[in-house]
Amino acid sequence: METLTQIRVRYVETDAMGIVHHASYVAWLELGRTELLRGSGQSYREWEQAGVHLTVGEVHLKYRAPAYFDDLVDVHTRVTEAGRRRVGFAYRIERDGVLLAEASTVHLVTGANGRARVLPDEFLDLLKG
Amino acid sequence: METLTQIRVRYVETDAMGIVHHASYVAWLELGRTELLRGSGQSYREWEQAGVHLTVGEVHLKYRAPAYFDDLVDVHTRVTEAGRRRVGFAYRIERDGVLLAEASTVHLVTGANGRARVLPDEFLDLLKG
Amino acid sequence: METLTQIRVRYVETDAMGIVHHASYVAWLELGRTELLRGSGQSYREWEQAGVHLTVGEVHLKYRAPAYFDDLVDVHTRVTEAGRRRVGFAYRIERDGVLLAEASTVHLVTGANGRARVLPDEFLDLLKG
Amino acid sequence: METLTQIRVRYVETDAMGIVHHASYVAWLELGRTELLRGSGQSYREWEQAGVHLTVGEVHLKYRAPAYFDDLVDVHTRVTEAGRRRVGFAYRIERDGVLLAEASTVHLVTGANGRARVLPDEFLDLLKG
Numbered sequence: 001m002e003t004l005t006q007i008r009v010r011y012v013e014t015d016a017m018g019i020v021h022h023a024s025y026v027a028w029l030e031l032g033r034t035e036l037l038r039g040s041g042q043s044y045r046e047w048e049q050a051g052v053h054l055t056v057g058e059v060h061l062k063y064r065a066p067a068y069f070d071d072l073v074d075v076h077t078r079v080t081e082a083g084r085r086r087v088g089f090a091y092r093i094e095r096d097g098v099l100l101a102e103a104s105t106v107h108l109v110t111g112a113n114g115r116a117r118v119l120p121d122e123f124l125d126l127l128k129g
Numbered sequence: 130m131e132t133l134t135q136i137r138v139r140y141v142e143t144d145a146m147g148i149v150h151h152a153s154y155v156a157w158l159e160l161g162r163t164e165l166l167r168g169s170g171q172s173y174r175e176w177e178q179a180g181v182h183l184t185v186g187e188v189h190l191k192y193r194a195p196a197y198f199d200d201l202v203d204v205h206t207r208v209t210e211a212g213r214r215r216v217g218f219a220y221r222i223e224r225d226g227v228l229l230a231e232a233s234t235v236h237l238v239t240g241a242n243g244r245a246r247v248l249p250d251e252f253l254d255l256l257k258g
Numbered sequence: 259m260e261t262l263t264q265i266r267v268r269y270v271e272t273d274a275m276g277i278v279h280h281a282s283y284v285a286w287l288e289l290g291r292t293e294l295l296r297g298s299g300q301s302y303r304e305w306e307q308a309g310v311h312l313t314v315g316e317v318h319l320k321y322r323a324p325a326y327f328d329d330l331v332d333v334h335t336r337v338t339e340a341g342r343r344r345v346g347f348a349y350r351i352e353r354d355g356v357l358l359a360e361a362s363t364v365h366l367v368t369g370a371n372g373r374a375r376v377l378p379d380e381f382l383d384l385l386k387g
Numbered sequence: 388m389e390t391l392t393q394i395r396v397r398y399v400e401t402d403a404m405g406i407v408h409h410a411s412y413v414a415w416l417e418l419g420r421t422e423l424l425r426g427s428g429q430s431y432r433e434w435e436q437a438g439v440h441l442t443v444g445e446v447h448l449k450y451r452a453p454a455y456f457d458d459l460v461d462v463h464t465r466v467t468e469a470g471r472r473r474v475g476f477a478y479r480i481e482r483d484g485v486l487l488a489e490a491s492t493v494h495l496v497t498g499a500n501g502r503a504r505v506l507p508d509e510f511l512d513l514l515k516g
Contacts, residue, residue, distance in 0.1 A: 011292070011302075012152050012285045019501065021141050022443040023417075026410035027270045034269070034328070044269075045328040056163035056409040059448045066501060069145055070292070070303040081161055114406065114453060138432075140421070148372065152288075155281035155401045163398070163457070167346040173398075185280040188319045194370060199291060199421070199432040209462040223507045243277065270410050272403035274456055279399050327403055 001129035002078040003036035009071045019066035025093065029103055030079035033089050040126040052123055054087055054107035055114060067092060071095050072102045082127035084118045085109050130258035131207040132165040138200045148195035154222065155188060158232055161206035162218050169255040181252055183216055183236035184243060191234045200224050211256035213247045214238050259387035260336040261294040267329045272273050277324035283351065284317060285382060287361055290335035291347050298384040311383055312345055314366035319361045340385035342376045343367050388516035389465040390423035396458045406453035413446060416490055419464035420476050427513040439510055440503060441474055441494035448490045458482050469514035471480065471505045472496050 005028075018041045033054075049052070067073055074094045081088030091103040099105035108118045134157075142153035162183075165174045176182070198203055203223045210217030220232040236250045271282035291312075293303045301379075305311070326333055332352045339346030349361040367377040392415075401413035420441075424431045434440070454460055461481045463511030478490040496506045 008289075008292075010285055011144055011288055012150050015140055016143035016145070016147045017440065017442070017499070017501070018145045018147075022446060023141050023410055024411035027268055030410075031266075036264075042429055043328060048327075053404065055404070055450075057450055059409060059446070061446045063442075063444055069306075070301060080324055112404070114404070137418075137421075139414055140417055141309065146313070146370070146372070147313065151285035151317060152281055155284055156397055159281075160395075163395075172457060177456075184275070184321075186321055188280060190315075190317045190318070192315055194503055198435075199430060241275070243275070263480070270404055270408050273398055274401035274405045276403045276405075281399050 001036065001041060003032065003039050005032045005035040005077065007031060007073050007075060009067055009069055009073060011069050014069050019047040019068060022061070022063060025061055025101055027102065028075050029059070029075070029091050029105060030073035032091050033105070036077045036079070036089070040129065042123065042126055048112070048124065051111050052119065053112060054108045055110045055121060056105060057108045058106040059103070060105070061101060063101050064099045066101050067095060069102070072105070073100065077125050078100060080104065081106070082124060084124065085116060087119070087127060130165065130169060131205060132161065132168050134161045134164040134204040134206065135205060136160060136202050136204060138196055138198055138202060140143060140198050143198050146156040148197060151190070151192060154190055154232065155232055156248045157191050157202070157204050157222060158188070158220050158234060161204035161220050162234070164216070165206045165208070169258065171252065171255055174250065177241070179249070180240050181248065183245070184239045185234060186237045188232070189234070192230050193228045196224060196229050202229060208258070209233065210235070211253060213253065214245060216248070216256060259294065260334060261290065261297050262338065263290045263333040263335065265289060265295040265331050265333060266324055267327055267331060268360070270326050272327050277326060280321060281327070281385055283319055283359055286351060287317070287333070287349050290333035291363070292348050293338070294335045294347070298387065299303060300381065305381065306370070309369050310375070310377065311368045313368045313372060314363060315366045316364040317361070319359060321359050321381050322357045325353060325358050331358065337385050338362065339364070339369070340382060343374060343381065345377070345385060385387065388423065389463060390419065390426050392419045392422040392462040392464065394460050394462060396416060396454055396456055396460060399454050400434065406455060409448070409450060410475070412448055412488055412490065415460070415462050415480060416478050416492060417448070419462035419478055420492070423464045423466070423476070427512065427516065429513055434510065437507070438498050439504070439506065440497045440499060442497045443492060444495045445493040446490070448488060448513050450488050451486045454482060454487050461489065466514050467491065467514070468493070469511060471511065472503060474506070474514060483495070
C-alpha cells in the first residue's frame with residue numbers, strides 16, 4: 001500500500017536560507033501517513049477515537065535537494081512494518097519527479113495515556129492492505 | 130505587574146524574507162504571559178492542574194520593525210484586564226530598546242473542556258498583583 | 259474578489275488542550291491570501307520574483323469556536339484595501355458552515371529588502387479584480 | 388566539546404496527545420548546536436556573515452519518554468564529526484536527568500546559495516575545540 005499526498009509549501013515553512021526549513025518536513029511525513037491511513041479505510045482520528053495511538057518512536061530524514069515556497073511537493077508514503085506493537089512507514093518526498101528527501105518513522109502502539117498496548121486485528125488488517 | 134521575558138530567536142522562526150516570520154511572535158506572546166503568571170505566584174501549569182484555562186479569544190499584533198535570527202528580544206508583558214470571565218494582556222516586543230511589535234490578547238476563563246467558568250478568587254488576586 | 263481555500267488540520271497544529279493552537283490560524287490566513295493572489299492571475303511567488311512583497315504589518319484574530327485535528331476548514335479570503343502602499347485582507351474560517359474565527363491583516367508594499375515601495379499598477383489592477 | 392542548553396517547553400510545542408509534538412524536538416536540536424557554536428567562539432550568525440552555512444543533510448531522532456508543557460529540558464550537544472565538507476552533532480535531551488530523546492544530525496558545508504564549499508580552517512579549528 002502506497003499513498004501519494006500533495007502539499008503546497010507554506011511561506012511559514014521557509015527559513016532565512018530562502019528554502020524550506022528542515023523541521024517542516026516532519027509535519028509533511030505526518031500528513032503522508034494520515035492520508036495513507038485514511039485511504040486504508042479508517043482515518044487516524046477514528047484510530048484515536050478507538051483508543052489506538054501511533055506514538056512516534058523514531059524519525060529519520062535525509063535531505064537531497066531544497067524545496068521552496070509555493071512548491072507542490074509529492075509525499076509518497078508506504079507501510080514498512082505492521083506489527084502488534086510497532087508500525088513503520090517510509091517516505092519519498094519529490095517535486096516534479098526530483099527527489100527532495102527520504103525518510104522513515106517508527107511508531108509504538110499505545111493508548112491515549114501513552115502506555116503500550118496491542119494493535120487490534122481490525123487495524124492490523126488495514127495496515128497490511 | 131509587568132514581566133520581562135528574554136527570547137533568543139530560533140532559525141526555524143525565520144522565513145525566506147530573511148526575517149522572523151510574523152506567526153513566530155504569537156508563540157513569544159504566549160511565553161510572555163507564561164512567565165508573567167509564574168512570577169505572580171502560580172505557573173500556568175498549576176492553573177491547568179487546578180482546572181482553570183485561559184483560552185485565547187483574540188490576538189492583535191502590530192509589527193514595527195523586523196527581528197532576525199539570533200536576536201535577543203525582550204517581551205514586556207502586563208495584565209490589562211482581570212475579570213472573572215475575561216483576562217487581557219498587552220505586550221511590547223523590543224530589541225535593545227527598539228520597538229519591534231506591540232500586541233494584545235484577550236482570554237476566556239474556561240475549564241479543560243473549553244466551557245466557560247468563573248475564575249477562582251485565588252487566581253484573580255494573583256492577576257491583580 | 260473572494261477565494262475559498264480548504265485546509266486539512268495537521269496533528270502538529272493541535273495543542274495540549276486537544277484543539278488547534280491559536281498560532282496555527284496565522285499560517286492558514288497566509289494560505290488564504292496566497293490562494294487569493296494565485297486566483298487573481300499572479301501567484302505570490304511571481305510577486306516576489308518581480309520584487310514586490312506584502313510585508314505583514316498587522317494581524318487581528320478573533321476565535322469563535324475550536325477546530326480539531328483532521329477537520330477540513332474553509333478559509334474565505336477577500337481584499338479589503340488595495341492601495342499603492344497598503345493592502346488589506348479579511349478572512350472567515352469555517353467548518354461545515356460554522357464560524358471558527360474571523361481575522362484581518364494589513365500589509366505594507368515593500369521590496370525584498372523590506373523598504374517601502376509603490377505597488378505597480380499591474381498588481382494593483384489584479385487586486386481590484 | 389559539549390554544551391548544555393536549557394529550554395522551557397512552550398505550549399505551542401505540545402499536541403493533542405497532551406505531550407510535546409515530535410517535530411518540536413528538531414527546533415531544540417537547532418538551539419543546541421547554535422549554543423555550541425556560540426560557546427566555541429563564533430556564533431552561527433557570524434558563520435553566516437562569513438558565507439559559511441551548515442545545511443542540514445540528515446536528522447535522526449529516537450524518542451524515549453514524553454516531555455510536557457513548561458518542562459525545563461536539557462539539550463546536551465557535542466560535535467561528532469568535523470570535516471572540511473561535513474560536520475556532525477549528537478544530542479541527548481533530558482529532564483532532571485531522565486533521557487527524553489537521543490538524536491544526531493549531519494550537515495553539509497555550503498555557501499549562502501546552498502552550493503558545497505570547503506570549511507575555512509578558522510571554523511574547523513573552533514569545532515575541534
